[in-house]
Amino acid sequence: MLPETSKKETTAEESTRIxxxxxxxxxxxxxxxxxxxxxxxxxxxxxxxxxxxxxxDDSDIQRLACIQKLIKRHGLNIEGICRLxxxxxxxxxxxxPDDLVKQCRAIRWSNKxxxxxxxxxxxxxxxxxxxxxxxxxxxxxxxxxxxxxxx
Numbered sequence: 001m002l003p004e005t006s007k008k009e010t011t012a013e014e015s016t017r018i019x020x021x022x023x024x025x026x027x028x029x030x031x032x033x034x035x036x037x038x039x040x041x042x043x044x045x046x047x048x049x050x051x052x053x054x055x056x057d058d059s060d061i062q063r064l065a066c067i068q069k070l071i072k073r074h075g076l077n078i079e080g081i082c083r084l085x086x087x088x089x090x091x092x093x094x095x096x097p098d099d100l101v102k103q104c105r106a107i108r109w110s111n112k113x114x115x116x117x118x119x120x121x122x123x124x125x126x127x128x129x130x131x132x133x134x135x136x137x138x139x140x141x142x143x144x145x146x147x148x149x150x151x
Contacts, residue, residue: 019056041078042116045131085113090135
């Protein structure tokens with residue numbers, strides 16, 4: 001069982017803080033159910049322990065804060081955020097071959113981001129791979145701030 005917050009060693013030089021869902025919800029001022037809703041809608045990929053308990057790191061908190069900002073400051077709803085994330089052209093970023101692009105559900109289901117289409121065209125679908133993928137991480141506070149900053 002994880003404590004409210006703890007440190008998980010990743011290398012000798014760095015460590016990552018991990019949080020339980022209740023601590024994340026309190027930190028962001030949202031309900032636990034809201035965090036679960038974002039997960040269910042594919043806006044965040046949650047890490048789990050061997051006992052299936054959710055845990056989050058600082059990048060997850062930043063992502064959740066970004067989602068909250070899109071809702072509160074920019075007036076988007078969850079469906080709008082899903083569709084916005086679905087517009088990220090993962091097949092171009094990863095230079096997928098044409099035969100794989102034709103099979104890709106992320107292209108056919110334009111209302112879901114690629115990481116939320118679990119049986120998509122990607123042969124090696126893996127939550128950890130998607131969590132570190134440049135397409136998934138593109139939806140961060142910094143990149144979205146650039147997208148919504150007036151010219």
